[in-house]
Amino acid sequence: MILEAKNITAVYGESQILWGMDLQVKPASITTIMGRNGVGKTTFLKTVIGLLQSQEGTLLFNAKNITTLPPHKRAKLGIGYVPQGREIIPKLTVYENLKLGLESTTEKTIPEDEIYELFPILKEFRKRLGGNLSGGQQQQLAIARAITGRPKLLLLDEPTEGIQPSISQEIARILLRLKEEKGISILLVEQKIDFAKSITDYYYFMNRGRVVAESEAAKISIEEINSYNSI
Numbered sequence: 001m002i003l004e005a006k007n008i009t010a011v012y013g014e015s016q017i018l019w020g021m022d023l024q025v026k027p028a029s030i031t032t033i034m035g036r037n038g039v040g041k042t043t044f045l046k047t048v049i050g051l052l053q054s055q056e057g058t059l060l061f062n063a064k065n066i067t068t069l070p071p072h073k074r075a076k077l078g079i080g081y082v083p084q085g086r087e088i089i090p091k092l093t094v095y096e097n098l099k100l101g102l103e104s105t106t107e108k109t110i111p112e113d114e115i116y117e118l119f120p121i122l123k124e125f126r127k128r129l130g131g132n133l134s135g136g137q138q139q140q141l142a143i144a145r146a147i148t149g150r151p152k153l154l155l156l157d158e159p160t161e162g163i164q165p166s167i168s169q170e171i172a173r174i175l176l177r178l179k180e181e182k183g184i185s186i187l188l189v190e191q192k193i194d195f196a197k198s199i200t201d202y203y204y205f206m207n208r209g210r211v212v213a214e215s216e217a218a219k220i221s222i223e224e225i226n227s228y229n230s231i
């Protein structure tokens with residue numbers, strides 16, 4: 001397993017949000033977490049990248065215990081993150097936003113050919129301000145910035161939120177290429193079933209800070225997916 005989370009908990013002040021999450025990601029696979037708003041999906045991703053500290057449990061990344069490592073050390077080990085809402089810096093250019101991805105590496109330069117081959121629009125727009133891109137273009141930039149950090153495991157938090165279907169399909173194709181051509185493992189948080197279904201190998205369903213069901217993609221029907229998502 002590239003990621004093994006065992007009995008992960010999380011609190012914001014007095015309120016407990018995660019109640020013992022168990023989840024695994026296989027190498028070079030796409031794993032999707034589904035569940036309604038507020039069940040703790042984003043909170044879980046934040047415990048994986050180290051923005052929140054689990055009170056109990058263990059996180060293993062490639063069998064290494066990262067439970068108490070700070071975020072920058074987890075990033076250096078190869079955990080990349082595409083946050084919900086993208087978090088592009090609006091006053092920086094596309095190129096400058098991409099450069100931020102280098103912070104988690106020892107590299108000095110962006111692998112521009114590789115990035116622009118995956119995201120041709122970013123080459124064309126490399127001197128534009130991030131804030132002047134459309135939502136879909138910003139999402140592509142957020143993924144490209146994470147790839148610049150050379151992740152082995154890429155976490156994406158609702159990458160299709162507020163994005164038109166044609167761009168969502170483009171993003172699905174890119175995520176499949178990252179898995180197949182670069183062997184990157186992906187942990188995706190997603191609420192759109194069509195998008196998840198088109199790329200995922202494995203599902204976890206969350207409710208109230210816990211995993212309530214899990215399945216290989218090939219062994220679950222749309223009806224079952226719908227029923228877990230409407231708990």
Ligand SMILES: Nc1ncnc2c1ncn2[C@@H]1O[C@H](COP(=O)(O)OP(=O)(O)O)[C@@H](O)[C@H]1O
Nearest residue numbers: 012015017035036037038039040041042043044
């Ligand atoms: N910074 C925060 N401070 C306090 N409560 C928060 C904070 N962020 C999220 N929450 C609460 O934690 C719960 C889980 O939120 P979140 O992980 O964002 O859910 P999801 O991503 O599944 O929609 C929600 O009840 C939310 O209101």
Ligand SMILES: [Mg+2]
Nearest residue numbers: 041042043084
């Ligand atoms: Mg969320």
